[in-house]
Amino acid sequence: MPEGNWLVVGLGNPGPTYARHRHNVGHMVVDELTRRAGSPLAVARGMRAEVCQTRVSAGGIGGVGTDAVRVLLVKPRTYMNESGGPVAKLLAYHSIPPRHLLVLHDELDLDLGQLRLKFGGGDNGHNGLRSIRKSIGTGDYHRVRIGIGRPPGRQEPADYVLSNFPASQRTDLELEIGRAADAVEFLVREGLTSAQNRFNN
Secondary structure (H helix, E strand, C coil), X not given: CCCCCEEXXXXXXXXXXXXXXXXXXXXXXXXXXXXXXXXCCEXXXXXXXXXXXXXXXXXXXXXXXXXXXXEEEEEECCCHHHCHHHHHHHHXXXXXXXXXXXXXXXXXXXXXXXXXXXXXXXXXXXXXXXXXXXXXXXXXCEEEEEECCCCCCCCCHHHHHCCECCHHHXXXXXXXXXXXXXXXXXXXXXXXXXXXXXXXX
């Protein structure tokens, strides 16, 4: 099992206008994790982020025991393209190395219902990932790529990600959020390779 604290960051834009947008699926997964932990997010002073401190053990998130790993669940309160600032501050404040950063983000190149867990790699045009790389000086951190699919027809990707999931996809979305939350818990407990074998599809 990996040792040490983890910072789990769900990317998105702040406020109710953006809450159900495809671009905010990372936020949705953090909301599900905090629900499971039974501990709400709270504004962290000076960090421009909402944070929930919890633990992940063999019994799941919010669990206790000698095997429990401390996890900070985070939703930046900045817009997507400024996500890196809060991430860098929280890593430094809690003395967490980038290899124990796990970022949850939307992925155009995967269909809804698909997940990919990985370590490192490029930003693939994602403004949140680009901001994190710029702020922490590396792309060597864990990611959970959450499929949202490609825009239909000639719709611009920027307009597509800043639009709500349709009602017809609500059930699939809830399943994907649940699987992504499961993947976070599993990765923290069992490591990346085991989590990839179980969740990458």
